[in-house]
Amino acid sequence: xxxxxxxxxxxxxxxxxxxxxxxxxxxxxxxxxxxxxxxxxxxxxxxxxxxxxxxxxxxxxxxxxxxxxxxxxxxxxxxxxxxxxxxxxxxxxxxxxxxxxxxxxxxxxxxxxxxxxxxxxxxxxxxxxxxxxxxxxxxxxxxxxxxxxxxxxxxxxxxxxxxxxxxxxxxxxxxxxxxxxxxxxxxxxxxxxxxxxxxxxxxxxxxxxxxxxxxxxxxxxxxxxxxxxxxxxxxxxxxxxxxxxxxxxxxxxxxxxxxxxxxxxxxxxxxxxxxxxxxxxxxxxxxxxxxxxxxxxxxxxxxxxxxxxxxxxxxxxxxxxxxxxxxxxxxxxxxxxxxxxxxxxxxxxxxxxxxxxxxxxxxxxxxxxxxxxxxxxxxxxxxxxxxxxxxxxxxxxxxxxxxxxxxxxxxxxxxxxxxxxxxxxxxxxxxxxxxxxxxxxxxxxxxxxxxxxxxxxxxxxxxxxxxxxxxxxxxxxxxxxxxxxxxxxxxxxxxxxxxxxxxxxxxxxxxxxxxxxxxxxxxxxxxxxxxxxxxxxxxxxxxxxxxxxxxxxxxxxxxxxxxxxxxxxxxxxxxxxxxxxxxxxxxxxxxxxxxxxxxxxxxxxxxxxxxxxxxxxxxxxxxxxxxxxxxxxxxxxxxxxxxxxxxxxxxxxxxxxxxxxxxxxxxxxxxxxxxxxxxxxxxxxxxxxxxxxxxxxxxxxxxxxxxxxxxxxxxxxxxxxxxxxxxxxxxxxxxxxxxxxxxxxxxx
Amino acid sequence: xxxxxxxxxxxxxxxxxxxxxxxxxxxxxxxxxxxxxxxxxxxxxxxxxxxxxxxxxxxxxxxxxxxxxxxxxxxxxxxxxxxxxxxxxxxxxxxxxxxxxxxxxxxxxxxxxxxxxxxxxxxxxxxxxxxxxxxxxxxxxxxxxxxxxxxxxxxxxxxxxxxxxxxxxxxxxxxxxxx
Numbered sequence: 001x002x003x004x005x006x007x008x009x010x011x012x013x014x015x016x017x018x019x020x021x022x023x024x025x026x027x028x029x030x031x032x033x034x035x036x037x038x039x040x041x042x043x044x045x046x047x048x049x050x051x052x053x054x055x056x057x058x059x060x061x062x063x064x065x066x067x068x069x070x071x072x073x074x075x076x077x078x079x080x081x082x083x084x085x086x087x088x089x090x091x092x093x094x095x096x097x098x099x100x101x102x103x104x105x106x107x108x109x110x111x112x113x114x115x116x117x118x119x120x121x122x123x124x125x126x127x128x129x130x131x132x133x134x135x136x137x138x139x140x141x142x143x144x145x146x147x148x149x150x151x152x153x154x155x156x157x158x159x160x161x162x163x164x165x166x167x168x169x170x171x172x173x174x175x176x177x178x179x180x181x182x183x184x185x186x187x188x189x190x191x192x193x194x195x196x197x198x199x200x201x202x203x204x205x206x207x208x209x210x211x212x213x214x215x216x217x218x219x220x221x222x223x224x225x226x227x228x229x230x231x232x233x234x235x236x237x238x239x240x241x242x243x244x245x246x247x248x249x250x251x252x253x254x255x256x257x258x259x260x261x262x263x264x265x266x267x268x269x270x271x272x273x274x275x276x277x278x279x280x281x282x283x284x285x286x287x288x289x290x291x292x293x294x295x296x297x298x299x300x301x302x303x304x305x306x307x308x309x310x311x312x313x314x315x316x317x318x319x320x321x322x323x324x325x326x327x328x329x330x331x332x333x334x335x336x337x338x339x340x341x342x343x344x345x346x347x348x349x350x351x352x353x354x355x356x357x358x359x360x361x362x363x364x365x366x367x368x369x370x371x372x373x374x375x376x377x378x379x380x381x382x383x384x385x386x387x388x389x390x391x392x393x394x395x396x397x398x399x400x401x402x403x404x405x406x407x408x409x410x411x412x413x414x415x416x417x418x419x420x421x422x423x424x425x426x427x428x429x430x431x432x433x434x435x436x437x438x439x440x441x442x443x444x445x446x447x448x449x450x451x452x453x454x455x456x457x458x459x460x461x462x463x464x465x466x467x468x469x470x471x472x473x474x475x476x477x478x479x480x481x482x483x484x485x486x487x488x489x490x491x492x493x494x495x496x497x498x499x500x501x502x503x504x505x506x507x508x509x510x511x512x513x514x515x516x517x518x519x520x521x522x523x524x525x526x527x528x529x530x531x532x533x534x535x536x537x538x539x540x541x542x543x544x545x546x547x548x549x550x551x552x553x554x555x556x557x558x559x560x561x562x563x564x565x566x567x568x569x570x571x572x573x574x575x576x577x578x579x580x581x582x583x584x585x586x587x588x589x590x591x592x593x594x595x596x597x598x599x600x601x602x603x604x605x606x607x608x609x610x611x612x613x614x615x616x617x618x619x620x621x622x623x624x625x626x627x628x629x630x631x632x633x634x635x636x637x638x639x640x641x642x643x644x645x646x647x648x649x650x651x652x653x654x655x656x657x658x659x660x661x662x663x664x665x666x667x668x669x670x671x672x673x674x675x676x677x678x679x680x681x682x683x684x685x686x687x688x689x690x691x692x693x694x695x696x697x698x699x700x701x702x703x704x705x706x707x708x709x710x711x712x713x714x715x716x717x718x719x720x721x722x723x724x725x726x727x728x729x730x731x732x733x734x735x736x737x738x739x740x741x742x743x744x745x746x747x748x
Numbered sequence: 749x750x751x752x753x754x755x756x757x758x759x760x761x762x763x764x765x766x767x768x769x770x771x772x773x774x775x776x777x778x779x780x781x782x783x784x785x786x787x788x789x790x791x792x793x794x795x796x797x798x799x800x801x802x803x804x805x806x807x808x809x810x811x812x813x814x815x816x817x818x819x820x821x822x823x824x825x826x827x828x829x830x831x832x833x834x835x836x837x838x839x840x841x842x843x844x845x846x847x848x849x850x851x852x853x854x855x856x857x858x859x860x861x862x863x864x865x866x867x868x869x870x871x872x873x874x875x876x877x878x879x880x881x882x883x884x885x886x887x888x889x890x891x892x893x894x895x896x897x898x899x900x901x902x903x904x905x906x907x908x909x910x911x912x913x914x915x916x917x918x919x920x921x922x923x924x925x926x927x
Contacts, residue, residue, distance in 0.1 A: 376807040426757060427848035428807060460848055462778045463771050463810040494770040 036073065040066045047079055051086075059083045074100040078109035085117050093117050108138040115147065122573075124155045140171075153583055156603075158189035176206075180219070180587050188599055192226045199223045209246055215590035217247040222592035224256065233264040251280065258290060259312070263300045270294040278338070282345040286314035292355065295334055296327040319389075323355055331355055353387060362396050369400060370416045373429045373436070378466045380432070381439040388443055401440060404433050431461045438470065447478050465494050465501070472508060485512040499525050510547040513555050518548070540571040542610040549617055558621050559690030565621070566693060568614045572605060606713035612720075615706040619723045622703035625694060626730060700731050716747045757852040760805045761861070764792045764815075771810045772803065779844035781909045788841070791817070799869070802861060804845070804854050812845035814858040818870075838866060838921075840878035859894055866921055877918035882911050891917050 036044060043066045050059030063080045066073060077100030084093035094117060100110035115130030131148040135141065145164060152161035165185045169178040179202045186195035199219070209216045220243035228236040237260050240253065247253045258273035271294040277287045293300070293313060301313055302321055312318070323331070335352045342348050349368050356364055372380040387393045407415040412424045434457035442450035451474055458467050468491035475484035485508040492501040502525050509518035522544065523532035536544050549564035579602050586595035605611065687693065696702060707727055710720045721744040728736040764772055769789050776784060792801050792815060804812035819837045840862070845854045866873060880887045882901070896919045905914040 376809070426806070427852075428809065430848065459778075461809060461811065461846055462774050463846070465771075494774060495767055496770070497767040 036066070036070065036076075040070060040073075044076060044079070047076070047083075051079060051083055054086070056083050056086045060087070072099070072103040074104035074107035075109045076100075077103070078107060078113040081110070081113040082116060085113070085120055090117065090121065106137050108134040108141060108144065111137070112141075112144050112147070115144075115151075119147075119151060122577075124151055127151055128155065128157070128160070150580060150583060153185075153188070154580060158185065161185050162189060173205075177587060180590070180592070183222075184587065184592065184595065187222075187226055187596065192230045196223065196226050196230075199226070212246045212248045214248050217243075217249065218590050218592050220247055221249075221252065221256070222596075225593055225596070228260065233260055236260050237264060251277070258294075259300070259314075262290065262294055265299065267294050267297045278342075282338075282342045283347045285316045285347065285351075286312075288347060288351045289314045289316070289318070289320075291334075292320065292331060292351070295331060296323055316386075320354060328355055328357065332360065350383065353384070353393075357392065361393065362400055365396060365400050366403075366416055369404065369436075370414050373404065373414065373432045374425065376428045376432050378432070378435070380436055381443075385443070394444070398440060401433065401437050405430075405437060408433055428461065431457055431464065434460065435464075435467060435470070438474075442470075442474055442477060445477075447474055450474055463494075465491055465498075468494065469501075469504070476508070476511070481508075481512040485509045485514065506544070507547055510544075510551045513551045515548055515551055537567055540574070542568050542571060542614075546610060546613055546617070549614075553617065553621055553624070556624075558625050559694035561617070561621050561690070562693035563687065563690030565614050565617050566690075568610065569618075572608075572611055572614075576602060576605060604713070606709050612710060612714055612717065615710050616719065616723060618706045619703045619710075619727065622699040623723070623726060623730070625699045626703075629695075700727060703727055704731070711743075715743070718744055718747050721747065757806055757849065757854060759811075759854055759857065762803045762805060763798050764801045764803060764813075766793055768803070768810070769793060772801075772813050772815070775810055775813055775846065776815075776842055776844065779846065780842060782906070784842070788815075799865060802858055804858060806849065806854075811849040812854045812858060814843045814862060815841045816862065817841060820874075835874040835922075836870075836872065837874050838862075838870065838876040840876065843878075855890065856893075859891075863894065863919075871922060873921040875918045875920045877916055879905060879914045880917050881906065881909070882913045882915060888915070888917065891919075895919050 043062050047059045047062035047066070050056070050062060060080070060083050063076055063083060066076045067080070070076065077096045081093045081097035081100065084090075084096060093113075097110055097114040097117060100107055101114065104110070111130050111134035115127045115134060118124070118127035118130060128148065128151050131144055131151060134144045135148065138144065145167065149161065149164040149168070152158075152164060162182070162185045165178070165182040169182050172178055179198070183195050183198045183202070186192075186198060199222075224236055224239050224243065227239050237257070240257055240260065244253060254273055254277055258270050258277065261273065262270040271291065274287055274291045274294060277284070278291065281287065290313075298321055332352060335348060338345075338348045349364070352364055353361065353368065369380065372383075384397065387397065403415050407413055408425060408430045412427075412430070414425055414429065434453050438450045438453035438457060440450075441447070441453065451471075454467060454471055454474065457464075458471070461467075469488065472484045472487035472491060475481070475487055485505070488501075488505050488508045492498070492505045495501060502521065506518045506522040509515075509521060519532055522536065526532040526535045545564045545568050549561045549568070552558070552561035552564065579598070582595065582598055586592070586598065606615075704727060707720070707724050710717070711724065714720055721740045724740040725737050725744070728734070728740060762768075769792065772792070773784075773789055791797070797817075800817060801813065801815045803810055817839050819839050820835060843855065843858060845858075862876070866876060876896075877899075878891075879902070880891070888898070896917045898915045899918045900916040902914050902916065904912045906912045
C-alpha cells in the first residue's frame with residue numbers, strides 16, 4: 001500500500017500545505033466533506049503508517065477516530081476496509097468499503113480496497129472488476145496496476161495480463177524487469193513468435209553483455225526454450241550454439257544440446273555429448289539412458305508409453321524400447337569400456353543389467369551382487385527391483401541368489417572366482433543373502449517362503465532393524481495389518497531417535513485403523529508444545545491426512561473422513577494461492593525457465609497424485625453416504641470394542657476431554673511471535689466430527705463437482721470413470737453413464 | 749572377507765544410549781536363556797555408568813555386548829554368597845556375541861577391554877566375577893584363558909533352566925592385603 005499511501009498522502013499533504021485559516025477551513029470542509037482538517041489529516045497519515053507497518057489494531061483505532069467526526073470520508077473508509085481485511089474481519093470490511101463507495105463513487109481508494117477484499121475471498125473476477133474501476137479514476141496508480149496485473153496472471157487472463165505488462169513497459173522502458181515481464185506474458189499466453197521478437201528487440205536495446213552472468217544466461221536459455229517449442233530443431237540448435245559463451249550453467253547447456261541433437265536425429269553428435277556428461281558425472285541415470293538411446297540410434301521418443309509431464313525418454317521410469325541383438329552387443333562393449341574408464345562407478349555396472357540377457361546377464365548380475373552381500377548393503381533388493389518386470393530376469397535373479405545361498409551354507413564362500421585362496425566370507429554375508437531371498441520371494445508373492453527366509457535371517461542376527469521392518473511388510477502384504485503395525489512398532493523400539501521408523505509406524509497404524517494411536521505416535525516427533533494434528537495441517541502433510549481419511553472411510557466414520565479430505569483440499573487452495581509470491585520472485589531472480597515450469601505445475605495441480613486421491617476419496621465417501629445417510633450423532637468408534645465396561649467408560653470420558661481440548665486448539669503464545677508481527681489466534685474448530693460435511697442435503701451434487709474436475713485433469717484414469725459411472729447411475733443420467741463406460745474402455 | 753587361518757573381524761565399539769538400548773535387549777534375549785527385566789536396561793543408562801557396558805558393531809550391526817555393574821559401592825549392596833568378599837566388586841551381568849560371529853575375537857576384545865579399564869580406572873576393586881552355568885564348558889574355558897577361576901558353586905541358582913547350578917568365576921584385581 002506504499003503507492004496508495006503516496007497517492008493519498010500526497011493529496012492530504014497537498015491539503016495540509018495549503019491549510020487555510022480556520023474559518024475558511026470550516027467553510028471548505030462543509031463544502032467538500034472529503035477534505036480533512038489538520039488533526040484528522042495527521043491521523044490519516046498515522047493510520048497509513050500503521051497499515052504499512054502491519055500494526056492493524058492501531059491503524060483501526062486511528063481510522064475510527066477520524067470517522068467519529070467524518071463518518072462519510074471515503075478514503076478513510078477505504079483504509080478501514082483494508083485494515084479489517086488484514087484482521088480477517090471480512091463482513092465489517094465489506095460494509096466499510098461499500099460505505100466509502102456510497103459517499104464517493106469516484107474514490108479509487110475504496111474501489112481498490114473492495115478489490116482487495118474480493119481477492120482475499122478468492123473471487124478473482126469481481127476483484128478484477130474493482131481494480132479496473134479504481135484504475136478508471138486514477139490511471140497512473142502503479143499500485144493498483146500491479147495488483148490488477150497479478151490478478152490477471154492468477155486468473156490466467158493472458159490478454160489482460162499482456163495489456164498491463166505492456167503498460168508497465170511503456171511507462172518505464174529502461175527497466176529490465178518490465179521487458180522480462182512482457183516477454184514471459186507472451187510466452188505463457190502461447191504466443192512464442194511475439195515473445196521471441198520481444199526478446200530480440202530487448203537484446204538490441206541493451207549494451208552487449210561481455211561476461212557470462214546468471215540472469216542474462218538464463219534469458220538466453222529461456223529464449224532457446226521458446227525457439228525449441230516453436231518446433232524448429234535446427235534453429236534451436238543453432239541458437240544454442242550461439243549463446244554458449246554467455247551461459248553460466250554449462251552442464252545445463254550441454255544437457256539441452258544433447259537432447260536437441262538427439263531429437264534432430266544427429267545421433268553421433270548427441271552420443272559424444274552424453275559421453276562427455278558421463279565423464280562429468282557417471283552416476284546420473286538420465287545420461288546413461290540417453291547414451292543407450294543415441295548409441296543404438298533410436299529416435300527420441302520412439303516406442304515410449306504415454307508419459308506424464310515432465311518426464312522425458314531419459315527418465316529412469318521410462319522403460320527402454322526393444323533392442324535387437326546387435327544393439328545389445330554394441331552396448332555391452334560400450335559399457336565394458338566405461339567400466340574400465342570409471343572403475344568406481346556403481347551405475348556403470350548397474351545399467352548393463354537393464355539391457356543384457358541370458359548368460360551375460362547372469363554373469364554381470366553375480367558380479368554386481370557379490371560386493372553388496374559382502375559389504376552388507378541393505379538396499380540390494382531395492383536396487384534390482386526395477387528388473388522384476390522381465391520374467392526371464394526374475395528367474396535368473398533367483399538362480400543367482402540361490403547359488404549364493406548354497407555356496408555360503410556349504411563353505412561360507414560366494415560362487416565368484418577369487419584371486420586369494422584361504423579366505424572366507426564374513427558371517428554377515430549369509431544374513432544379507434537370506435534377507436535378499438526373503439524380499440525376492442515376497443515380491444513374487446510367495447509369502448510363506450519369504451517368511452521362512454526372514455525368520456532364519458532374524459535367528460542369525462536379530463539386531464538388524466531392516467529385518468524387523470521387513471517382517472512388518474510381509475504381514476502387510478498378506479493383509480495382516482494389525483500384526484504389521486505391531487511388528488513395525490517393535491522395529492521402531494530398536495531406535496527411538498529414528499524419525500523414519502516413527503513415521504512409518506504411524507502410517508502402519510493408520511492402515512490398521514488406529515488413528516488415535518497414530519496421532520500419539522507421530523506426536524513424538526512433531527514440534528513441542530503444539531497439537532500434532534494441527535502442526536501436521538500447517539505442514540500440509542497430505543500423506544498423513546489422506547491415510548487418516550481413508551482409515552475413517554474404511555471404518556465408516558464418514559464425517560471425520562470428509563473433514564480430513566477437506567483439509568487436504570484446503571492445502572491445494574493454499575498452494576494455488578502461494579503462486580502469487582512466485583510471479584514477482586522468479587522474475588526478479590531471473591529464473592525464467594523455472595518460472596515457466598512453476599506455472600505449468602500450477603496449471604496441472606489437479607492431476608497431482610494427492611489431489612486425485614483426495615478427490616476420489618470425496619466421491620467414494622459421498623457415494624457411501626448416499627447409500628447410507630449419516631446419522632445426526634457422531635458414529636460409534638470401533639476402538640472401544642473388546643474393552644470391559646469400566647475401561648469403556650474411562651476411554652469415553654478421556655475422549656470427551658480430548659475433544660473438548662480440540663475445540664479450542666492451543667493458541668500461539670502471543671509474546672513469542674516475531675517482532676512487530678501481530679499473531680492472529682486460531683479459530684476454534686466449529687465442526688470437530690465433520691457432521692456438517694456429512695449431512696449436506698445433496699451429496700451426489702458435491703461428488704459430481706469432484707468428478708468433473710478429475711475427468712478434466714486425469715482423463716486416462718480408469719478408476720475415475722468407474723466412479724463416474726456409479727455416480728451418474730445414481731443420479732439417473734444414463735447418457736453420462738454410457739459416456740463414462742466408453743471412456744473406461746478407451747483408457748484401458 | 750576374512751582369513752580362515754587367523755579369523756579376526758573388524759569391529760567398532762560403542763556405548764549404550766537411550767537410542768540403542770532396545771537393540772541390546774533384542775541381542776540379550778536372543779543369546780541368553782534368561783530374560784532380563786526393564787530395570788536391567790534402564791540401569792545401564794544411569795549417569796556415570798557409561799563405561800560399564802560396551803557394544804560391539806560389525807558393519808553398523810550390533811553383534812555383541814558386555815554389561816557390568818559395580819557392587820558393594822555402598823555397604824548395603826548385597827553381593828552373592830562369598831564370605832571373603834568385603835570390598836567393591838565388578839560383576840559381569842552379560843557378555844555375549846551372536847552365534848554366527850563367535851570365535852572371531854569379539855568376545856575376547858570386549859573382555860580384554862574390561863580388564864584394561866579396571867586396571868586403569870578401578871584398581872581398588874576386589875575382583876571381577878560372574879555366574880556361569882555349570883554346563884557351559886565353552887564359557888568356562890573362555891574365562892579361564894583370561895585368568896578367571898572357579899571360586900564357588902551355587903546349587904539351584906537358576907529357577908527355570910537345567911542344570912540349575914552355577915559356578916562363581918572370579919579374577920582377583922588388587923593385590924591381597926598383608927594381614
